């Protein structure tokens with residue numbers, strides 16, 4: 566079987582390194598290393614696992630972002646993807662999730678032929694978990710989110726969808742869109758040979774013109790989301806350990822303190 570898989574991947578700031586501008590309360594992105602979004606690495610790994618089983622499978626990775634997002638495509642190709650496409654244009658800058666999914670849907674339509682789209686559940690910076698589902702809606706294909714297990718039988722996919730207190734087993738036909746969570750797999754590393762091959766790859770850049778997209782559907786002006794305020798949550802105070810010899814004594818002390826602070830009455 567030879568499948569055509571598209572993986573949507575986003576370059577995000579490495580959260581361990583993120584600093585907040587104390588005056589503007591915004592993320593300081595300058596000089597902050599960027600990484601492949603965690604859930605997208607799981608999406609990528611699942612596509613590669615399918616390719617391991619069916620070597621004629623073709624994996625295309627799409628990312629929308631500034632020119633440096635090319636690095637992410639090289640990373641994905643070094644992991645084993647066949648090609649990468651950068652969606653980038655000043656006209657797309659400032660896109661919210663609605664506008665982002667419009668641009669990604671236009672890129673998928675331009676690719677044309679596909680069986681399966683993998684996205685991550687959520688980007689660690691924007692954090693909305695909206696882009697994958699919106700993309701599926703715009704392409705009019707079925708979708709399952711929060712995928713923690715995947716298997717394929719012909720053109721029938723069976724997935725385990727994680728819920729807060731359990732899971733659902735869902736059967737779905739290709740073509741479809743799935744969003745990956747970290748429980749799905751353990752992403753592989755780039756291979757040395759893969760890195761050498763990847764840097765030689767031509768990476769096409771598709772802008773608004775190549776996507777033949779209506780400019781009223783992308784970019785900051787077209788984005789219906791407005792961010793009214795962003796703020797840094799105040800740092801939590803140091804925790805207090807209650808250390809007594811018995812559980813009963815600890816519970817009694819905790820109860821006393823909660824009553825004293827009027828947390829309970």
Ligand SMILES: Cc1cc2nc3c(=O)[nH]c(=O)nc-3n(C[C@H](O)[C@H](O)[C@H](O)COP(=O)(O)OP(=O)(O)OC[C@H]3O[C@@H](n4cnc5c(N)ncnc54)[C@H](O)[C@@H]3O)c2cc1C
Nearest residue numbers: 574629659661662665684685687688691692693694695696
């Ligand atoms: C007014 C406004 C302006 C904004 N301007 C910018 C900006 O200039 N730059 C910026 O980075 N963000 C900007 N954002 C944030 C932007 O809306 C989101 O980062 C972006 O739309 C993706 O949403 P998310 O990060 O919540 O992704 P989620 O919906 O949480 O992502 C889910 C999955 O969708 C896929 N995905 C998401 N984004 C992309 C992408 N770009 N390419 C490929 N796959 C993707 C990934 O697989 C990801 O795991 C802006 C938001 C608003 C409201």
